[in-house]
Amino acid sequence: MAMSRDEIYQKVQGVLVDALGVDEEEVVPTATLRGDLGAESIDFLDIAFRLEKAFGIKIPRGEMFPEDVFTNPAFVVAGRITSEGMAELKKRMPHMDFTQLDTDPDINKMQFTVDTVVNYIENKLKA
């Protein structure tokens, strides 16, 4: 039987508590991984490894967090995501909410939230 969003959320919460050493109460849907939960770059690999184990899935490099987009000079110019970059991100990240970035494509404002991770897992399990 397919997992409910709530069940996915609970597991994601456990993964983030273990990977980031934060309290369960801090892991709310809108919490940002870097800003609110203090994730650093290596934590994203740790999170991916733990999600693979928890959900029995394979997460190819760049699928959940497409970091290559941010280092591509065609997609990011002077700290701002270009229209090409936005199109690429939207294509590759159906799990991301782009509402804020659509009005202000500042790369520093692109934040992965707990919900982004839950959305990704939900899509992945449906596929």
Place this chain on the structure above:
Amino acid sequence: MRWIWIDKFTEFRSRVSATAVKNVSLAEEHLHDLYPDFPIMPHSLIIEGMAQTAGILVGEASNFGEKVILAKIGRATFHRLSRAGDTLEFHAKIDQFSEQGASASGTVTCGGQLVAEIELMFSHIDQNLAGLEFPEHNFVFTEQFTELLKTYRTGRSVAL
């Protein structure tokens, strides 16, 4: 000089697990540096011993083609102190491995008693840290490290 915190490998299963031993001796200066008149091996150096055991295991998995660095200590729980005369055994296994890095976990034991449980993350730095460039030669796995593995393999191939 680079510090090596394991003396030799006693088991090495490529890409799977490894065990290394470390004999703790009063002759080592670090034992006397932490607490006066109470010589123990610092926990941080026990973690380093596990990182070297697991790090060589992870490095060998890509035939030492990647520069493997310790990127994160996920957990380190200590159950007892380590004192002079102890022979520590570092039991490491690879939990997950990808082109970007690996996670490993293991236990440290002494005479069958649990000393510590440790979880580590390693990064293949050329695959991460975008924008930064590192020297081409593999400065992580120096001869001192690869020699440990060579000694283990040579020892196994020589009939006693």
